[in-house]
Amino acid sequence: MPTSALLRKFRDRDPLVVVIAIIIEYPHGRDRDHDNDNDNDNDLRRSQDIRTAALVDPDYGGLQRVRGGVMRAVEIHIATGTQALARLAAGAAVLDAEEQARAARLRVAADRTMYRAAHVLLRRALSRQGPYAPAQWRFVRGAQGRPEIDTTACPDAGSLRFNLAHTPALVCCALVQGRPVGIDAECRRPMQDARAIAERFFAVEEAAAVAASGSPGSAAEAATFRALWTLKEAYIKALGRGLTMGLDGFAFRLVDGPPARIELHIGDDAAHPTAHPRAHWRCALLRVDGERCTLAVALLAAEGGRLQAFLHGSGSSQPAVPQAAPPGLDLAASTPGVELSSIHYA
Numbered sequence: 411m412p413t414s415a416l417l418r419k420f421r422d423r424d425p426l427v428v429v430i431a432i433i434i435e436y437p438h439g440r441d442r443d444h445d446n447d448n449d450n451d452n453d454l455r456r457s458q459d460i461r462t463a464a465l466v467d468p469d470y471g472g473l474q475r476v477r478g479g480v481m482r483a484v485e486i487h488i489a490t491g492t493q494a495l496a497r498l499a500a501g502a503a504v505l506d507a508e509e510q511a512r513a514a515r516l517r518v519a520a521d522r523t524m525y526r527a528a529h530v531l532l533r534r535a536l537s538r539q540g541p542y543a544p545a546q547w548r549f550v551r552g553a554q555g556r557p558e559i560d561t562t563a564c565p566d567a568g569s570l571r572f573n574l575a576h577t578p579a580l581v582c583c584a585l586v587q588g589r590p591v592g593i594d595a596e597c598r599r600p601m602q603d604a605r606a607i608a609e610r611f612f613a614v615e616e617a618a619a620v621a622a623s624g625s626p627g628s629a630a631e632a633a634t635f636r637a638l639w640t641l642k643e644a645y646i647k648a649l650g651r652g653l654t655m656g657l658d659g660f661a662f663r664l665v666d667g668p669p670a671r672i673e674l675h676i677g678d679d680a681a682h683p684t685a686h687p688r689a690h691w692r693c694a695l696l697r698v699d700g701e702r703c704t705l706a707v708a709l710l711a712a713e714g715g716r717l718q719a720f721l722h723g724s725g726s727s728q729p730a731v732p733q734a735a736p737p738g739l740d741l742a743a744s745t746p747g748v749e750l751s752s753i754h755y756a
């Protein structure tokens with residue numbers, strides 16, 4: 411697909427040295443009966459403020475197992491930086507034969523590391539929530555390429571769903587119980603062509619927003635492009651469509667705060683595959699390590715959700731980077747009903 415090839419140019423190869431995980435947690439309701447079963451989630455639910463904690467289990471690559479609980483949250487696990495990705499990739503023995511083969515086919519070493527790191531991270535994250543060890547997860551792909559858990563091979567996975575994204579500088583995945591979720595991330599890099607690409611692929615108002623955000627080739631213009639791009643890709647990935655759906659039939663608007671807001675406008679394109687009201691979409695835009703990387707999450711959850719983050723550095727329980735508050739990650743903007751409530755380390 412021409413757009414896929416075009417978009418690969420956007421990848422940022424800046425090295426960072428951080429691994430992060432995020433959770434969007436459902437606020438109330440149907441899972442309360444499981445409170446006593448799930449110490450870890452309870453601990454997270456009580457936290458209204460951003461805080462940190464160590465969650466370390468060597469068997470799960472630094473992620474503590476959630477014991478017997480029902481997942482209430484979207485978890486997003488992120489690894490950035492060459493060291494962090496290399497550490498994850500070193501655990502590639504847990505990948506299945508197809509993943510091993512796909513990694514081996516990638517010609518560039520950094521791409522192989524990226525791919526392996528993303529899939530190891532995904533498997534470890536799944537094992538934090540599901541009843542299988544990292545090597546036991548099996549996957550199938552939908553008609554448009556979206557990977558899902560193979561519930562024939564993993565019948566006890568329940569309705570756990572996920573999405574992942576990878577760049578050579580950052581890999582991430584999102585986990586959720588029974589809801590569409592999409593994730594995308596892009597890292598900062600100089601862009602001379604942001605305006606032209608936005609005009610070619612984005613909705614008209616988004617292209618106008620990119621053009622109005624700064625002079626051509628400026629950091630401000632690139633940042634606006636990156637924010638819109640990650641949101642749009644997270645959304646189409648949540649729908650499972652990928653780029654086959656086109657990027658101009660819906661639009662995100664970034665509204666200055668505080669708090670900064672995201673608005674989603676869904677057009678009346680007959681090809682648009684969702685009957686879900688736009689108000690049911692929860693979208694969040696996060697800054698990773700200041701302005702260095704942008705991460706977007708799109709979740710279909712009418713009741714809203716809380717965003718919880720795990721920041722993992724080099725496998726220790728200590729932050730890998732000098733910390734501000736919140737360390738290494740903050741919520742740049744969101745739709746109503748999304749809250750960043752905590753950050754954890756592993």
Ligand SMILES: CC(C)(COP(=O)(O)OP(=O)(O)OC[C@H]1O[C@@H](n2cnc3c(N)ncnc32)[C@H](O)[C@@H]1OP(=O)(O)O)[C@@H](O)C(=O)NCCC(=O)NCCS
Pocket residue numbers: 411414417525528554555556557573574575576577593594595643646647648649650651652653654
């Ligand atoms: C999904 C898509 C938007 C990903 O864009 P990207 O920037 O190249 O890659 P990202 O790092 O953001 O995401 C890649 C991951 O998305 C997931 N993915 C693939 N197809 C997906 C889909 N239709 N919906 C949601 N997620 C998808 C996969 O897990 C993939 O990683 P993996 O192959 O290692 O398992 C893009 O690849 C796409 O549109 N694919 C489907 C259409 C297509 O390209 N067809 C090609 C022939 S025309």
